[in-house]
Amino acid sequence: MNTSAARFVGALLGAGLLAGCAQVPHAGPVVEATRGLRPVEPQVQYVNPKGPQPGQAPSDVVTGFLVAMTATPLQTTTAGKFLSNQARAQWQPERVVTYSDRTPARGIRRVVVQLQGADQVGVRGEWQGQVPPAGRRLVFPMRRENNEWRIARVPDALIVPRSFYDQQFQDAQIYFFDPSGRRLVPEPVHVPQGSQLASSLVRALVRGPSPAAAGVERTFLPPGLTPVLSVPVGEDGVANVTLKGPDPGPLSQRTTQLILGQFAWTLRQDPSVTRFRLSIAGHQVADATGAQIFRVDSQAYDRFDAFSRASSQIYALREGRLVSGQIDHPTPVDGPFGNYRQGIGPFAVSLDGTRVAGVTSDALLVGPVAGPSQATPVLSGTGLLRPSWDFADRLWNVQRGPHGAVVVCVEHRRRHQVRIPGITGENVRRFLVSRDGSRLVALLRQSRGDRIVVSRLRYNAENRPVSGTRARLIPWLSSGTSRVRDIGWTSPTTIAVLDQFSRAQAESRILNVDGSTPADQTSPTTIPGRSIGLATSPVDTPYAVLPNSLYDLSQLDSTPLVPTRGLRHITYAG
Numbered sequence: 136m137n138t139s140a141a142r143f144v145g146a147l148l149g150a151g152l153l154a155g156c157a158q159v160p161h162a163g164p165v166v167e168a169t170r171g172l173r174p175v176e177p178q179v180q181y182v183n184p185k186g187p188q189p190g191q192a193p194s195d196v197v198t199g200f201l202v203a204m205t206a207t208p209l210q211t212t213t214a215g216k217f218l219s220n221q222a223r224a225q226w227q228p229e230r231v232v233t234y235s236d237r238t239p240a241r242g243i244r245r246v247v248v249q250l251q252g253a254d255q256v257g258v259r260g261e262w263q264g265q266v267p268p269a270g271r272r273l274v275f276p277m278r279r280e281n282n283e284w285r286i287a288r289v290p291d292a293l294i295v296p297r298s299f300y301d302q303q304f305q306d307a308q309i310y311f312f313d314p315s316g317r318r319l320v321p322e323p324v325h326v327p328q329g330s331q332l333a334s335s336l337v338r339a340l341v342r343g344p345s346p347a348a349a350g351v352e353r354t355f356l357p358p359g360l361t362p363v364l365s366v367p368v369g370e371d372g373v374a375n376v377t378l379k380g381p382d383p384g385p386l387s388q389r390t391t392q393l394i395l396g397q398f399a400w401t402l403r404q405d406p407s408v409t410r411f412r413l414s415i416a417g418h419q420v421a422d423a424t425g426a427q428i429f430r431v432d433s434q435a436y437d438r439f440d441a442f443s444r445a446s447s448q449i450y451a452l453r454e455g456r457l458v459s460g461q462i463d464h465p466t467p468v469d470g471p472f473g474n475y476r477q478g479i480g481p482f483a484v485s486l487d488g489t490r491v492a493g494v495t496s497d498a499l500l501v502g503p504v505a506g507p508s509q510a511t512p513v514l515s516g517t518g519l520l521r522p523s524w525d526f527a528d529r530l531w532n533v534q535r536g537p538h539g540a541v542v543v544c545v546e547h548r549r550r551h552q553v554r555i556p557g558i559t560g561e562n563v564r565r566f567l568v569s570r571d572g573s574r575l576v577a578l579l580r581q582s583r584g585d586r587i588v589v590s591r592l593r594y595n596a597e598n599r600p601v602s603g604t605r606a607r608l609i610p611w612l613s614s615g616t617s618r619v620r621d622i623g624w625t626s627p628t629t630i631a632v633l634d635q636f637s638r639a640q641a642e643s644r645i646l647n648v649d650g651s652t653p654a655d656q657t658s659p660t661t662i663p664g665r666s667i668g669l670a671t672s673p674v675d676t677p678y679a680v681l682p683n684s685l686y687d688l689s690q691l692d693s694t695p696l697v698p699t700r701g702l703r704h705i706t707y708a709g
Contacts, residue, residue, distance in 0.1 A: 182207045186216040193277045193284045194240040197248065200275075200286060201237070205299045209327055219278055219285040230292040231256040232266060233300040246275040246286075252297065254651075260309075260324030260339045262651040264607070297653075303328055306647070308628060309340040310400040311352040313571055314594045316393060318441040318526050319400055320352040320573045321627045323649045332405045333374045334366040340401050341378060347604065350593035351573055355393040357383035360415065372409035373428060374402055382416040388423045395422065395429055396436040403431035441526040441571040442627050442673045445709060446488035449670070451702040452479070457491060457504070459484075462678075462685065462697055462705075470505045477502075477510055481521035484708045485528060486570060492522040492530050499532060499545075513545050520565065524709055525572035529600070533558075533566045533577070542566075542575070544600045551599060555590045557606030565622055567630065568592075570673060570709055574648060575603060576622060576630060584617030587632065589648055609646055610654035623671030624709075631677060631688070633662075633669050641666035643679060643688055662686050672707035680705055 184203045187196060196217050203214035215223045235252030250273065253266035273294075276287040295303075305328050308321040322344070326335035341362050343354045360380040368374045376398065386394070395413070402408045410428050413420040421427045437443070449462045457472035458465035467473040472482075472491050477500055479493025484504065492501045493510075499519050502510030518535035525531065530545040539560035542553045558566075558577045564585070565578040572592060579586045588606035595601045611619065615636040625631045628648050636642045642659035646652045662679045663686075670685065671677040678685040678697070685705065687695035699705060 180207055184213055186213050187283065187285075189283070191284060193243050193246050193275075196277070196284050196286060197240040197246040197275050200289070201240075201248070201294060204293055204295050207303065208329065209303060211293075217286055218289060219280055219287050222286055222288055226289055227291050228293045229258040230290075231300065231304075232270075232290070232292045232294045233297045234271075234294070235297050240275075242275075242277075244277055246277060248273045248275070250294075254297075255292070256325055257345075259342050259345055260326060261345060262323065262325065262647075262649045264650055306651075307332075307336060307339075307404055308401070309336060310397050311344050311348075311354050312393060312397070312439070313441075313573060314350060314353055315527070315598045316353070316355070317439070318571050319396065319439045320571045321400075322348075322352065323628050323647060323651070325651070330407075331365060333368055333402060333408055334362070334364075336401050336404065337362050337366050337376055337398075340397060348591065350595070350601070351591040351604070354397065355390050356397070357381075357386075357415070368405070368407050372407065374405070374408045374411040375414075376402075376411055377414045378416070380416055382418070386415075386420075391420060391422060392435070393439075395420070396439045399429060399431045399433060399436040400439070441486075441569075444526075445486035445570065445672070445674075445707075446484065447672075447675050447707070448488065449705060449707065450482075450484050451699070451705040452482070453701050453703070455479075457482070458702070459488075459504070462699070465702070468504050471502045471508065471510045472504070481704055483522040483524055483530075483706065485524045486526055486708050488708055490524075490528075492524070492532075494519045494521065494532075499530075501530065501545075513548060514543065514550065520563065521704075523566065523568040525568055526570055527572060527598070529572060531566075531568045531575070533563050535563060539563075540577075542603070546599065551601075553592070553600045553603060555603030555606060557588055558590060558603065564619075567622060567624060569624070569627065571627070572600075576609070576648065577606065578619050578622050580618075585611075585619040587611050587619065587622065587630075587646070589650070607650055609648065609650045610652070611644070611646060612654035612657075613642065613644075613659075615642075620666055621668040623669035623677070624673045625671055625677050627673050631669055631671055633666055633679060635666055636661075638665070639663065641679060643669075660688055662688075670705045670707060672709060675707055678705070 200214055200217035232255050234250040238249040240246050240248050250271040253271045255263045255266050257263050277284050278287040304325050307324055307326050309324050310319045313320055324339045344352050360378040363377045366374050366376050402411055410430050412428055419427050448459045450459045455476035457468050459468050460466050478495045482493035484491055497517055498512040499514035500510040501513050520533045523531045532543050534541045540563035542555050544551045544553055562580045563577050564580045567576040576589045587609040590603035590606045592600055593602045611632055613634045616634050619634050621633040623631050629645050632644045634642055641662040644657045644659050664681050667680040670680055677688040683700045685697040685699055
């Protein structure tokens, strides 16, 4: 195997530098959210494309090169044979480009191929969306070597059909921290299937957050480290993680615990890994107890999770008063919103279940779920949407006005306006904030059809939200309508999208929040009747809300309806 090919295979299979689209179910019900990667059986199909043949024309050489990149198991030895000696030595395909179709290769000295439906994934495994128009036209300069045509220069990317890509890659998450270092933030990455999953996840984690994520998330791993080629996993389930690079010196107990938390949550997605060791710059890492082998499911790392540490009760209004509990028997709460009608409509309950924020016709009221304290206004004016809480008890809202939406965060009764390009000033109909406070998803109403966008929320040194990244599109498509009725979290990195397909039928689709779900390939879950909205959370049973019942989106049987007569604005904490 040549040097470049060896480097690629090591990166792709052993380290996960290349990545693919997160693949969510295209049909069937929504299932209860799982934390991290769903185990996927390795592909057993073997495909070994032919190398270059004597006397091939330049166009055939380019076609052979493209076909050779679809070898399974993944390898580039054959593809490299179509390149000149210099091109082969320089080729470092650390990105992935996928396409739905391509034109036949044409040309002699310069062979041209036009890609259609092309998307790309970056070197960190992050979904980057559509390839710009100029990048879809591939030009391959040709040269003669040993009296045969070879490709003189190629893009540093694995260029494969989308069908191949979907079969060979799977979705995963790596874990960084929020800027305060209190809660883990899951970041979608897309890695090759197979036995080297642990290696792929570690490589993606050690690369750290992208520069665009400054102020959004951080890593506690010292800079300058790189993993060795692979992460071996023994029959005892122990993954041996070895990082080389500059010696960071002694690490504090807190930093060590945070680093171990990042690795534990990332590696627990590999079903073959139960424990791990970590070596940094030749030093074995030990925790405060002196232990050097760490369980990936240790409760010591669960305290960093922002998603499962919340109330799982259902909350709703009955005759204008707040009730909570099990969905089949909610009871009034003993607080200002349960004892008296406060005139609220849409509302949200803090993650710990202690506080309520409710929207009236001209204010946002906040008060305790239980206790004698009164509800007090924290925002005033019309046009307030259903609020949202994050793990730090920050209360988020969007206020619609004559000049479009304004995003507001209320913390310790102080109001902060947060400018988010692509959301601020737009016609926002609904919004979501992730429990870790890192993402804001918004539903925009536009004349040509509704759009769903996502922004990453940035914080300053005092952990106060200061801005959002420019909102990116989450592609969504329905064959029956251009309007979205509601959106809701179904996992830390996926959302449900509800639309009313016809008078007699609604539909729900699950989309990856990074925008990687193919909009035209996602089959809906059908919901009979007229839908009102969604009641979902990242970790609890998802429901579609109907006038007098809930439709359990996780049920496979024929009786998924739960009666809810008299309940309105049904929701989970968050």
